[in-house]
Amino acid sequence: MTTLILNVDRDNDYGDKASLPGPVIGYSDCYEAASKLISIDPEDSDANALFGALKIFEDLKKQGEDVDVALITGDNEVGSKSDEILASQIDEVLKYRKFDDVILATDGAEDDYIMPLILSRIKIRYVKHIIVRHNQNIESVYYYIVKALKDKKIANKFQIPFGLVFLTYGVVSLSFIIFSLLTPAGVGSIGGPSAVALTFVSLILGAYFIERAFDVSDRTMKLVKSFRQYAEETRVSFISYIIAFSLVFAGIAASYVIASASTVSGTKIFLNQILVFISYFTWWSYGAIVAREGGIGVETLLNGKSGISKNIYVLLFTLSVGFIVYGMINYIRYILKYIPFSSAVMNIALLILGIIVAVISSVAHKYYSEKQNLGQASNLQKNLFDGKE
Numbered sequence: 001m002t003t004l005i006l007n008v009d010r011d012n013d014y015g016d017k018a019s020l021p022g023p024v025i026g027y028s029d030c031y032e033a034a035s036k037l038i039s040i041d042p043e044d045s046d047a048n049a050l051f052g053a054l055k056i057f058e059d060l061k062k063q064g065e066d067v068d069v070a071l072i073t074g075d076n077e078v079g080s081k082s083d084e085i086l087a088s089q090i091d092e093v094l095k096y097r098k099f100d101d102v103i104l105a106t107d108g109a110e111d112d113y114i115m116p117l118i119l120s121r122i123k124i125r126y127v128k129h130i131i132v133r134h135n136q137n138i139e140s141v142y143y144y145i146v147k148a149l150k151d152k153k154i155a156n157k158f159q160i161p162f163g164l165v166f167l168t169y170g171v172v173s174l175s176f177i178i179f180s181l182l183t184p185a186g187v188g189s190i191g192g193p194s195a196v197a198l199t200f201v202s203l204i205l206g207a208y209f210i211e212r213a214f215d216v217s218d219r220t221m222k223l224v225k226s227f228r229q230y231a232e233e234t235r236v237s238f239i240s241y242i243i244a245f246s247l248v249f250a251g252i253a254a255s256y257v258i259a260s261a262s263t264v265s266g267t268k269i270f271l272n273q274i275l276v277f278i279s280y281f282t283w284w285s286y287g288a289i290v291a292r293e294g295g296i297g298v299e300t301l302l303n304g305k306s307g308i309s310k311n312i313y314v315l316l317f318t319l320s321v322g323f324i325v326y327g328m329i330n331y332i333r334y335i336l337k338y339i340p341f342s343s344a345v346m347n348i349a350l351l352i353l354g355i356i357v358a359v360i361s362s363v364a365h366k367y368y369s370e371k372q373n374l375g376q377a378s379n380l381q382k383n384l385f386d387g388k389e
Contacts, residue, residue, distance in 0.1 A: 001065075001066065001100045001101075002066045002067070002068070002097065002098060002099050002100050003060065003065060003066070003067045003068075003099065003100065003101055003102070003103060003125060004067070004068055004069070004070060004093065004094075004097075004099040004101070004102045004103070004122075005053045005056050005057050005060075005067060005068070005069040005070070005102075005103045005105060006053070006069075006070055006071075006072065006090075006093070006102050006103065006104050006105065006118070007030070007049055007050045007052075007053040007069070007070070007071045007072075007105045007106070008071075008072055008074075008086065008104070008106050008114055009022070009046045009049075009050075009071065009072070009073045009074065010074040010078055010082055010083075010086065010113075010114065011074060011075070011076050011078050011082065012073045012074050012075050012076050012082065012085075013037065013041075013044055013046045013073075014033060014037055014046065014071065014073050015073050016076055017037060017040050017041055017044070018033065018036045018037045018040055020033050020036065020037070020073075021073065022071060022072045022073030022074075022085075022089050023070055023071060023072045023073070023089040023092055023093050024070065024071040024073075025068070025069075025070045025071075025093060025096055026068070026069070026070075027054065027057060027068075027069055030050060030053070030054060030069050030070070030071050031054055033050065033071060034047050034050040034051050034054065037050075038051075045107040045130075046107055048107065048130055049105060049106060049107035049130040050071055050105075051130075052105050052128065052130030053069055053071075053105035053130070054069060056069075056103060056105060056128060057069045068097060068099070070093045070096075072086055072089040072090060072093065073085070073086075073089070074086045083113075083114060083117060086114050086117060087117045090117060090118060090121060091121070094121060094122065099122060100122075100123070101122060101123045101124065101125040102118055102122050102123070102124050102125060103124075103125050103126060103127075103128065104118065104124055104126075104127045104128070105127075105128045105130055106127065106128075106129055106130070107129070107130055115127075159209045159210075159212055159213040160209070160210070160213045160214075162205075162206075162209050163205075163206050163207075163208070163209030163210040163212075163213060164206070164210070165206070166202045166203070166205040166206030166209065167202070167203065167206025167207060167209075167210060168206070169199075169202045169206075170199055170200070170201075170202035170203030170204075170205075170206055171203070173195070173198070173199040173202065174199050174203065175270075177195070177196065177199060238295075239295065240291050240292050240294060240295020240296065240298075241292060241295070243288075243291040243295075244288035244289070244291040244292040245288070247284055247287045247288040247291060248284065248285065248288050250284065251280075251281050251283075251284020251285065251287070251288070252281065252284075254280070254284065255276075255277045255278075255280040255281040255284065256277060258276060258277075258280050259273040259274070259276040259277035259280065260273060262276040264337075264338045269338070271336070272333065272336070272338045275329050275330075275332060275333050275338070276333075278325070278329050279325075279326050279329040279330055282322050282325045282326050282329070283322060283326070285322075286318055286319065286322040289314070289315070289318045290315060293311045293314050293315050294311075296311055297311040297312075313361055313364070316357060316360075316361035317357075317358060317361050317362070319354075319357060320353075320354040320355070320356075320357035320358035320361065321354065321358070322354070323350045323351065323353050323354025323357065324350075324351055324354035324355065324358070325354075326347070326350055327347040327348060327349075327350035327351030327352075327353075327354060328347075328351055330343065330344070330347035331344055331347050331348060331351065334347070
């Protein structure tokens with residue numbers, strides 16, 4: 001029975017610091033690798049882990065067992081990329097010699113995530129964590145926290161609700177501060193520096209959690225790259241984006257003017273002004289979407305490509321959202337007695353119309369997509385059939 005003692009460097013410290021590519025197979029080569037890394041970085045736990053694997057090798061060798069030791073390295077971009085490299089190196093090690101099982105020697109909780117890669121190839125005899133005593137709890141807790149923040153399931157359950165709570169509190173508190181500064185009481189009514197500090201801390205925490213949950217920075221970078229690509233490839237869609245952004249900024253200004261002049265029985269109410277702003281800005285936002293989708297649709301037609309139906313679906317669906325948002329906002333204004341019942345009837349009608357348009361557009365889009373997929377499948381079958389002939 002031959003046992004492989006396997007050490008894992010998932011973040012590739014051996015490659016980045018010591019310029020040692022994996023896999024490293026054999027006692028002598030592994031000992032040289034560990035010595036080289038620990039001489040470069042004495043605090044690196046990966047060197048201790050490999051020395052631990054070598055100690056297991058020596059102990060089992062004394063007991064008369066047939067053992068060998070190997071080191072595999074991943075990539076500093078820990079995740080799917082590093083795990084693909086590790087999987088390839090595991091296969092390479094297993095081709096080197098026939099092993100019956102594996103003893104996994106790691107430096108912490110992070111390397112346990114490659115256990116499914118190993119178990120899919122060979123049986124694991126046991127796992128030995130080689131961790132510096134004073135660093136064990138710190139490393140494990142830190143890693144689990146970082147891993148949890150990157151996990152989308154955990155993000156959806158915790159980060160988004162916490163982010164929305166902090167962000168909502170911060171926005172409402174900031175709005176109150178701004179409103180208080182415009183009143184005769186002025187600075188004295190905002191609650192002092194502690195209230196202002198708490199407001200900005202809440203805004204920062206809320207923005208951070210939301211950014212982590214929705215990858216706002218990555219999406220922003222993709223948007224910037226798409227702008228650059230559109231500017232280089234075609235003028236139509238790029239101009240449509242410029243028009244869309246212009247409509248958004250114009251909508252903010254126009255909605256603000258209308259909202260600031262809005263009154264209820266001659267009295268300006270801040271909440272009513274916010275609702276009026278949202279209701280009017282809804283249609284400016286829809287105009288921006290029309291400009292964007294229209295530009296993309298024109299480009300699609302000019303290039304002779306298919307897919308114009310997707311643009312039509314987006315326009316219809318966003319129109320239904322506009323009806324729903326506008327109707328709901330103004331219905332809330334009616335509930336708060338900011339507008340009369342006659343206006344509420346029209347807004348309820350718009351709300352119902354929005355729901356109907358949304359359902360019809362969704363059904364039509366689903367039907368068209370299924371029909372298109374069936375057409376593509378039949379063409380594929382025909383091509384395969386013709387190929388056999």
